[in-house]
Amino acid sequence: MRNPTGRQLRFGAELRKLRERAGLSSTEAGQLLGIKQAQVSNLEAGRVGVSPERMRTMATHYDCPDTGLVDALCDMTGERSRGWWEEYREILPTALLDLAELEHYATRLRTAVTVHIPGLFQTTDYAREIFRQGVPDLSPPDIEHRVSFRVKRQAVLFRNPPTPQQVIIHEAALRMRFGGTRVTRNQLTHLLEMNQREHVAIHVIPFAAGTFAGSGQSVYYAEGAVPQLDTVNLDQSHGPVFLDAEAQLSKYRVTLDRLEAAALTPEESQNFIHTILKDL
Structure with a gap:
């Protein structure tokens, strides 16, 4: 697995902030999302990507009311490609x-x-x-x-x-x-x-x-x-x-x-x- 870029790390960090503001542990978040705790950790470390649909599902489970932030994070989900x-x-x-x-x-x-x-x-x-x-x-x-x-x-x-x-x-x-x-x-x-x-x-x-x-x-x-x-x-x-x-x-x-x-x-x-x- 390749090392995440700075932007991918930032995306993962924002996911972690959303979860922590919701008062959820990574295990509890995994149970809500139907995934393992390790996968939640990998998402928050920027090591793996997520689809816009899964991003919106996570925001819903994390009770995030900021639609502008959610839209911006969804735009970041498809940016796994590497630049010049x-x-x-x-x-x-x-x-x-x-x-x-x-x-x-x-x-x-x-x-x-x-x-x-x-x-x-x-x-x-x-x-x-x-x-x-x-x-x-x-x-x-x-x-x-x-x-x-x-x-x-x-x-x-x-x-x-x-x-x-x-x-x-x-x-x-x-x-x-x-x-x-x-x-x-x-x-x-x-x-x-x-x-x-x-x-x-x-x-x-x-x-x-x-x-x-x-x-x-x-x-x-x-x-x-x-x-x-x-x-x-x-x-x-x-x-x-x-x-x-x-x-x-x-x-x-x-x-x-x-x-x-x-x-x-x-x-x-x-x-x-x-x-x-x-x-x-």
Whole structure:
């Protein structure tokens, strides 16, 4: 049996939450559903799939009144196929593959960064320079694998329909000259071009804004079909960390809302980036 993907694990975790909210043990749930306790455990571990019909039966037995959540979970039942990211499974850490899968199915993406340009908006030269600074050092082939993976992730920006993106970037990230002036100039030009796309909104927080919520950390928020299926990704030096507890989701939604309030509008940000570009 193949290891479940991050999305399959999340689906199983949501099934477990529904059962626990109903006050049922896995044995009791199995008796209601007419299956063995081990099968309930396998479902909740994401190791096996379930049909939409069985999903709705489970929701009924678990007394779940949230039809939006049930519909969203039913939509997830048929997603046992593997995406393009599977070609990297033996090459890159599993968490990076889970990140690509998360982006692929997200209904909207929000990100806030203070030092780096967000990965989905990085040019190849900029991304390559970032990976060159990794610890421990990556070999040239490993760097190129990560660059190509990052570029393929950017497909969510250009598919039909594209995934809506809200990007909040601190001025510090715009002024960091990763790879030198030429790379930085091309990167800022790329940001300006992307900000012209209808589904992209780039907000800049200038130094003049002073203190702001969430300073010093990067936040990547992927919205699901319903808020309960949202996911937060915190980019750590050892790799992505995924959070989906309701209290955590609420905290980061508020943080991003406050960051947006502190930032310039997309139009003002466009002019601001133009000004920095002229200084290069």
